[in-house]
Amino acid sequence: MNVKRQRPDGERAGGRGPRTPKAEQSEATRAALLETARRLFAERGYAAVGTEEIVRATGVTRGALYHHFAGKEALFQAVYEEVEQQLVQQIATTVLSSAGEDPLAALRVGAEAFLDACEDPAVQRIALVDAPSVLGWERWREIGLRYALGLVQGTIQAAIDAGRIEPQPIDPLAHLLLGAIDEGAMLIARADDGAATRAQVGQALGRFLDALAAS
Numbered sequence: 001m002n003v004k005r006q007r008p009d010g011e012r013a014g015g016r017g018p019r020t021p022k023a024e025q026s027e028a029t030r031a032a033l034l035e036t037a038r039r040l041f042a043e044r045g046y047a048a049v050g051t052e053e054i055v056r057a058t059g060v061t062r063g064a065l066y067h068h069f070a071g072k073e074a075l076f077q078a079v080y081e082e083v084e085q086q087l088v089q090q091i092a093t094t095v096l097s098s099a100g101e102d103p104l105a106a107l108r109v110g111a112e113a114f115l116d117a118c119e120d121p122a123v124q125r126i127a128l129v130d131a132p133s134v135l136g137w138e139r140w141r142e143i144g145l146r147y148a149l150g151l152v153q154g155t156i157q158a159a160i161d162a163g164r165i166e167p168q169p170i171d172p173l174a175h176l177l178l179g180a181i182d183e184g185a186m187l188i189a190r191a192d193d194g195a196a197t198r199a200q201v202g203q204a205l206g207r208f209l210d211a212l213a214a215s
Contacts, residue, residue: 026067026068029058029060029064029068030068032058032059032060033054033055033058033060033064033065033068033069033075034075034078034079034082035058036054036057036058037049037054037075037076037079038079038082038083038122038126040053040054040057041076041079041125041126041130042121042122042125042126045125045129045130046072046076046130046134047130050072051065051071051072051075054072054075073134073135076130076131076134076135077135077139077143079126080126080127080130080131080135080140080143081143081147083122083123083126083127084127084143084144084146084147084148085147087114087117087123087127087147088147088148088151090113090117091110091113091114091117091151092110092151094109094110094113095109095110095113095155102162102164103155103156103158103159103161103162103164103165104159104162104164104165104209104212104213106155106158106159107152107155107156107159107177107209107212108205108206108209110151110152110155111177111181111205111209112202112205114181114185115181115184115185115188115198115201115202115205116198118185118188118189119188119195119198124188124189128185128186128189129189129190131143144178144182145175145178148178149174149175149178152174152177152178153170153171153174156170156173156174156177157170159212163214164213164214165212165213165214166212166214173212177208180205180208181205184201184202184204184205185201187201188201
């Protein structure tokens with residue numbers, strides 16, 4: 001029988017011993033900087049927010065910021081990665097709770113959940129407007145793929161295994177699907193027509209996914 005040893009309170013995984021108060025304070029400072037920066041970047045955008053405002057609003061010194069991040073761009077990248085990670089977790093939860101046993105339906109639910117999330121002004125500003133310009137397209141795309149690609153690949157594989165999608169190479173299809181979703185999200189983020197663009201993108205993406213269904 002494989003019984004896991006219970007770790008004493010405060011002991012870290014991997015046998016590295018308990019965290020010190022200094023380490024816990026450092027983690028708390030980093031989390032506070034991320035929280036403040038995320039709020040300010042979402043409200044006014046990357047270009048309009050300076051590091052001095054961030055440290056003042058967080059209640060820490062500039063030295064504390066530069067202890068954790070190389071500068072404003074590195075802080076923004078950490079914020080963007082946090083947004084992406086939370087989005088993928090949120091989408092995975094939505095898929096698991098509502099897609100049933102049909103992996104192709106799961107792809108549709110996941111895509112719709114992402115498009116819905118992209119109507120959030122904070123997600124729009126950080127992930128879709130500022131991130132590509134601040135980080136550059138290649139790094140923006142690499143970070144997005146790092147969090148989302150595995151989820152999409154796994155769902156496509158499940159759909160093929162279930163006979164819902166014709167057998168085919170998974171990697172190209174996953175990249176094409178993510179590219180379509182990202183482009184749709186960009187359209188939604190830049191639209192000024194209420195929910196019209198969101199509805200049109202959802203319908204077009206639905207037709208794309210319907211075309212994947214095995215006959």
